[in-house]
Amino acid sequence: MNNSVVNTARLFGAGLRALLVLTLLTGVLYPLALTGVAQSLFHDKANGSQVRADGRVVGSSLIGQRGYGPGYFQPRPANGLGTNSVNTRYKLVLSGATNLSADNPKLIRSVEQAKAEVVKENSTARYKVRPSQVPADAVTSSGSGLDPDISPQYADLQVHRVAEKNGLSVARVQKLVDDHTEDRTLGFIGEPRVNVLELNIALRALLAKT
Amino acid sequence: MSPVLAGVLQLLALVAALALAYVPLGAYMARVYSSDRHWRVERWIYRGIGADPDTEMRWPAYLRSLLAFSAAGVLFLYLLQRLQGVLPGSPGFDSVNPAQSFNTAVSFVTNTNWQSYYGEQTMGHVVQTAGLAVQNFVSAAVGMAVAIALVRGFARSRTGELGNFWSDLVRGTLRILLPGAAIAAVVLVACGVIQNFSGIHEVGQFFHGHGMGAQQWNGGAVASQEAIKELGTNGGGYFNANSAHPFENPTPFTNLFEIFLILVIPFALTRAFGVMVGSVKQGYAVLATMFTIWLGFTALMMWAEFAHHGPALQAAGGAMEGKEVRFGVGSSSIFAVSTTLTSTGAVDSFHSSFTGLGGGVAMLGMMLGEIAPGGTGSGLYGMLIMAVIAVFIAGLMVGRTPEYLGKKIGTREIKLAACYILITPALVLVLTAASMALPTPPHSMLNSGAHGFSEVLYAFTSAANNNGSAFAGLNANTDWYNTMLGIAMLLGRFLPMVFVLALAGSLAGQRPVPVTAGTLRTEKPLFTGLLVGAILVITGLTYFPALALGPLAEGLAS
Numbered sequence: 088m089n090n091s092v093v094n095t096a097r098l099f100g101a102g103l104r105a106l107l108v109l110t111l112l113t114g115v116l117y118p119l120a121l122t123g124v125a126q127s128l129f130h131d132k133a134n135g136s137q138v139r140a141d142g143r144v145v146g147s148s149l150i151g152q153r154g155y156g157p158g159y160f161q162p163r164p165a166n167g168l169g170t171n172s173v174n175t176r177y178k179l180v181l182s183g184a185t186n187l188s189a190d191n192p193k194l195i196r197s198v199e200q201a202k203a204e205v206v207k208e209n210s211t212a213r214y215k216v217r218p219s220q221v222p223a224d225a226v227t228s229s230g231s232g233l234d235p236d237i238s239p240q241y242a243d244l245q246v247h248r249v250a251e252k253n254g255l256s257v258a259r260v261q262k263l264v265d266d267h268t269e270d271r272t273l274g275f276i277g278e279p280r281v282n283v284l285e286l287n288i289a290l291r292a293l294l295a296k297t
Numbered sequence: 298m299s300p301v302l303a304g305v306l307q308l309l310a311l312v313a314a315l316a317l318a319y320v321p322l323g324a325y326m327a328r329v330y331s332s333d334r335h336w337r338v339e340r341w342i343y344r345g346i347g348a349d350p351d352t353e354m355r356w357p358a359y360l361r362s363l364l365a366f367s368a369a370g371v372l373f374l375y376l377l378q379r380l381q382g383v384l385p386g387s388p389g390f391d392s393v394n395p396a397q398s399f400n401t402a403v404s405f406v407t408n409t410n411w412q413s414y415y416g417e418q419t420m421g422h423v424v425q426t427a428g429l430a431v432q433n434f435v436s437a438a439v440g441m442a443v444a445i446a447l448v449r450g451f452a453r454s455r456t457g458e459l460g461n462f463w464s465d466l467v468r469g470t471l472r473i474l475l476p477g478a479a480i481a482a483v484v485l486v487a488c489g490v491i492q493n494f495s496g497i498h499e500v501g502q503f504f505h506g507h508g509m510g511a512q513q514w515n516g517g518a519v520a521s522q523e524a525i526k527e528l529g530t531n532g533g534g535y536f537n538a539n540s541a542h543p544f545e546n547p548t549p550f551t552n553l554f555e556i557f558l559i560l561v562i563p564f565a566l567t568r569a570f571g572v573m574v575g576s577v578k579q580g581y582a583v584l585a586t587m588f589t590i591w592l593g594f595t596a597l598m599m600w601a602e603f604a605h606h607g608p609a610l611q612a613a614g615g616a617m618e619g620k621e622v623r624f625g626v627g628s629s630s631i632f633a634v635s636t637t638l639t640s641t642g643a644v645d646s647f648h649s650s651f652t653g654l655g656g657g658v659a660m661l662g663m664m665l666g667e668i669a670p671g672g673t674g675s676g677l678y679g680m681l682i683m684a685v686i687a688v689f690i691a692g693l694m695v696g697r698t699p700e701y702l703g704k705k706i707g708t709r710e711i712k713l714a715a716c717y718i719l720i721t722p723a724l725v726l727v728l729t730a731a732s733m734a735l736p737t738p739p740h741s742m743l744n745s746g747a748h749g750f751s752e753v754l755y756a757f758t759s760a761a762n763n764n765g766s767a768f769a770g771l772n773a774n775t776d777w778y779n780t781m782l783g784i785a786m787l788l789g790r791f792l793p794m795v796f797v798l799a800l801a802g803s804l805a806g807q808r809p810v811p812v813t814a815g816t817l818r819t820e821k822p823l824f825t826g827l828l829v830g831a832i833l834v835i836t837g838l839t840y841f842p843a844l845a846l847g848p849l850a851e852g853l854a855s
Contacts, residue, residue, distance in 0.1 A: 095365075102365035105346045105463065106373055106435070109470060112342075113525075114431035117475065118518040121482050125492035125520060128483075133492040135514065135544065137500065144501040146512065149489055149543035154504040163622070167647075171418035174390050177497050178513050181415050182538035184619040184647035186770035188748035189607025190855055194650075198612045223605075223615030224622050230541030230646045236622040275298065275306040277549020278625030284503060 140288045148285055151235040155287060157208075158252040160237070160245050162283045163224055164201055168232035182231045201226035205244070214247040236280035239268045253294055263289055304599055304627020307553055311560075311631065318561050323568020323580070329472045330445045330465060331573065342467050350467070353458035356802030359446055360795060362462040363439060367406050367791070370432060374402035377428040378420075387421025388496040396779040403783045405432035407790035408440055408640055408672060410526070410533030410765040411782060413774040417515045417536050422494055429533060430522045434478070437529030437562075438469035440640075440674030443794050444566060445573075447678045450801030451702045452574045457806045459798070473562070474529055481524035481558055488554075489547035490520040519544055527558035530672040532642030532765040540632070540645040541621055552624050552645055556635050563639055563670035564588075566677045574702055578820035583680055585825045590669035590832070591638055594662055598630040601655040607855040610652060619647030630655070637662035640672030642765025649744070649752070649768035653855055656748075656768065657848025660755055663762045664840045665832055666721065672763065678797045684819070685714045685800075687831040691817050691824075701819060703809035713800040720792045722839045724761040724785045729754050729843065731781075738777050743770025747854070751847035756782060761789035 125133035135147045146152055151162045169181035187194035205225050206216045222240040242264045250260040267286045270279050335343070335350060343350045354362070375398050377384075382392035393401065397413055404411040405428075414420065420429065442465035449459050486492050495516030502512050519535045523545050526532060536542040546552055564584065571580020603626055605616040620629045629646035636643050637659040648659050662669075668679040685701055689711050692699030699706040706714075732738040732753050742749035752771040759766055760782040767773070773782060810816075818824065 098361055098365040099369060101346050101348055101463075102362070102367075102369035103373070105342075105348075105366055105466065106369045106431075108342050108345045109435055109467075110373075110427055110431045113434040113470065113475060114427035117479065118426045118430065118521040121479065121486075121521040122492050122494060122518060124483060125486040129486050132489045133486050133520075134495070134516075135491050135493075135500070136489050136547075140503075145503045146500060147543075149547050150512075151543075152502055152504070152512070154502070156504065167619075169415075171415070174418055176389065177418070179418050179497065179515070180512065181418060182536050182542050183415075184538070184541070184650060184769070186647055186649040186743055186768065187609070187618070188649060188656075188744045188751075188770075188851065189610045189616075189618070189652055190746070190748065190851060191609065191744050194609040194618065195612060198609050198618075202612070219614075221614070223610075223613045223617040226613050227615075227618040227620075229617075229621050230619045230644070231536075231538035231543060231621065233538070233543055234621050234623075235543060238622055271298070271303060272549045275303045275310070276553055277623050277628060278300065278303070280622045287503060 138284060138288065140291070145288065146284055148282060149235055151233045152284060158249065159287045159290060160242060160249060160283050163234050163237055164226065164228045165232035165234070166197060166228040182233050184230045184232065185228050198226045209244055209248045211247045211251045216244060220244055235282050235284060237283055239264070239279050239281055242268070242281040242286065249290065253290075255293070255297070259293075263293065300625055300627055301599070301603055303625075304630065307628050308595060308631055311553060311556060314557050315560055315564055319565050319568055322561065322565040324572060326473060326566065326569040327572035329468050330460075330569070336471070339467055339471060343463060346463055348463040350461050350464035352461055354461055355457040356459055356798040359459050359462045360798045363442070363794065364791065366466065367439065370406040370435065371402045374405060374428050374432060375399060377424050378402065381421055381424055384421070384423050386423050390419065390421040393419060396776050397774060400779040400783045403786050404765065405429050405531070405533060406436055407763050407786045408436035408529070408531060408675070409760060409763040409786045409790070410531045410642055411760055411767070411786065412533055412765070413779055415537040416534055422517065425522065425535060426518045430518070430525060433522065433525040433529050433531040433533070434470050434474050435466065437474055437525070437531065437673040438466050440672055441469045441473070441566070442466055442674065443797055444674035444677040447681055447797050447801040448570050448573045450804035451704060453805045454807065454809050457802050459801050459805060474525060477528050478521070478525040481528060482520045484554065485523055485551060486520045488551045490523055490551065491516065491544045492518055492520040494518065523555070524558065526643060527555045527641065528562065530559060530563065530639045530641040532636065534643065540643045541647070546645055549623050549628065552628050552632065555643070555645070556632050559635050559639055559641050559643070560670060562673045563676040566674065570677060576820060579702060582820045582825050583684065585822070586828045587668065587670040587676070587680060589825070589829055590665065591634065594638060594658055594669070595631055595634045598634045598655055598658045599627065601652045601658060602626045602630045605652060606654070606852070607652050616652055616655070619650035621646065633659055634662060636766055637764060638665070638667060638669045638671070640667045640675055640763045642759060644766050647769060648766060649770050653848050653852030656751060657844060657852055659766070660751070660758055660848055661836070661840070661844065663758045663764045665836050666718070667762050667764060668832070675763065682714050682717045682797065683832050684828055685710065686718065686835070687824070687828045688817055688819065689714070690831055691827060697815060700810050700816060703812070704804045704807050705810055709803055710800055713796045713803070717793050717796040718835065721761045721789050724789055725754070725757045726843060728757045728781055728785055732757070732777070741772040741775060741778060743772070747847055747850040751851065754843055754847050757785055760785040763790050
């Protein structure tokens with residue numbers, strides 16, 4: 088009995104030492120070395136792909152933002168985003184999805200409402216959006232709530248509104264969207280997309296020029 | 298190009314990449330675990346541990362070392378979280394409460410990486426890198442060690458010796474996971490995954506005015522953790538949104554690359570197995586079984602998601618709820634299947650908002666025992682247990698003592714295999730039933746009806762199979778779920794390992810049976826067919842009633 092207690096303690100000690108050595112290797116040296124490599128070779132990317140405009144940082148090209156005015160392109164809904172519930176001295180955005188099921192009445196309602204709003208807000212005096220034109224990404228929340236992209240269909244659908252609100256020609260705004268439409272990587276990986284922040288930065292630059 | 302065609306092409310590209318890695322990586326892993334030579338740094342480590350790496354262990358000794366190492370892991374990770382509040386380098390984050398600390402410690406040590414916390418607001422740099430990321434490495438290495446011990450059981454004769462746990466652990470970490478993760482992490486950073494140690498800081502926003510000028514960001518060693526999170530089939534995200542978060546998975550390419558990382562070791566281990574038992578054809582037969590199931594599930598998932606049944610998805614015109622534009626439906630489906638058919642549980646899209654049948658495919662993938670191709674190590678040993686069951690069934694059909702790889706499957710062996718396959722279903726079904734019957738646990742459901750039940754069933758399926766993904770609407774940060782899911786993870790990880798190692802010991806002690814005309818040829822397609830059939834029938838019979846109440850009811854209603 089006494090012997091087995093001693094043996095167990097000895098074995099646990101070996102386990103603990105193994106853990107500490109491997110922690111030093113995989114939990115201290117590895118991340119530090121990698122941070123060194125990342126910071127020297129890919130400095131901008133390792134720090135969040137920050138985008139500058141008008142002489143200041145306006146966000147990350149990877150992280151979707153909210154609060155664009157009606158004259159700008161709008162991102163996807165983000166009903167799954169939260170705010171932090173612990174460590175509340177910070178005002179953190181909690182990434183996340185709604186997790187609502189496909190048959191949840193709340194989700195059905197929010198999709199229908201979003202669709203009606205997209206149709207209403209993007210219809211102008213000379214251009215009427217049909218509900219069938221609204222793509223799925225315009226009325227659903229993304230997985231992260233931080234999706235930086237919209238589909239080219241959703242961007243195209245917003246062109247008339249953006250042109251009208253800013254007194255630009257539809258063709259000019261459409262060209263802006265086309266220039267910012269990224270195709271699938273190598274033609275088949277992922278889906279075509281438009282980065283909303285980059286598009287809006289270009290739009291603001293265009294407005295400043297005209 | 299249509300999204301469906303793009304999805305299929307991505308699948309083909311993935312298969313091609315995995316095929317290229319199969320032989321070299323598999324052969325390399327076989328060499329790692331068979332070599333007599335120690336690296337100098339490994340000798341230092343063994344001296345630090347105080348263990349002789351050349352001592353052969355019988356199964357009880359191997360198991361005791363494994364359990365001691367894992368127990369130290371749980372204790373260390375638990376204390377690290379409980380002490381976070383006083384540790385430097387944790388941007389002033391508070392300590393984590395006891396129930397959540399227990400759940401998280403168990404979760405990462407068991408290779409589950411179930412998360413009842415929000416990464417960005419709960420865990421600081423120290424816990425993430427020196428605690429959670431370390432277990433990403435070593436829990437995967439422990440899984441591989443057990444698989445290799447079982448392979449040695451088949452390969453060796455008239456000895457009870459299965460190798461040395463410390464040597465297998467250290468070599469798996471140093472020679473396989475660490476170099477793999479380092480290369481993968483650099484690729485990820487090059488594509489935009491962040492890697493820094495800045496604390497929480499403010500960054501400007503496009504729209505400023507009305508007090509909305511800035512956003513607060515977490516810095517973090519994300520790429521270094523993301524790489525091993527996928528390569529070690531762990532799955533615990535740095536951020537709550539896991540691999541849907543653009544800082545973890547910024548581009549369509551990184552998405553495909555992360556799926557590759559998830560699958561590459563589990564598939565290639567079948568090659569190491571073939572090499573070590575002296576017949577690469579036996580490895581191909583196991584590979585073919587895994588690949589058939591994986592491909593079939595991927596096809597089913599793509600079909601379900603592209604068809605987007607379910608009233609909300611029909612109204613939206615596509616299954617984009619919980620999915621990112623850059624990935625789309627196609628590669629999100631491949632990711633979802635690959636993460637649930639392995640023990641990963643990372644997600645690039647949220648399974649709870651998948652179609653009813655799509656969610657069911659994810660759940661069924663875990664219920665198979667995560668063997669196609671399964672977790673790092675756990676996939677191979679899980680599949681070999683199923684192979685033992687399959688030869689037993691075949692033996693019953695022809696009335697002959699079953700054998701596999703020259704070893705008799707006698708009473709003791711089949712009892713151990715049967716115990717193995719009974720553990721997880723017992724945990725899943727009993728704990729799900731208890732959660733439904735008790736008054737308060739059902740309050741944690743976000744959705745109601747069949748999907749609400751699915752949330753609970755998914756949680757226990759995920760925990761007991763050490764997956765870690767979720768129908769994440771369920772509020773699992775309660776004492777009941779933190780504790781019960783923790784127990785499910787512990788028993789679901791270590792009890793099966795006890796039976797695997799006992800089986801390995803018993804196989805290693807046998808003398809080999811010569812191959813005769815009556816021997817079932819386990820390297821032939823007939824056996825692969827039998828094995829796939831046995832897996833589907835056994836899982837189907839076990840879980841059909843529960844699946845009928847959840848995803849099937851939801852899927853067939855829409």
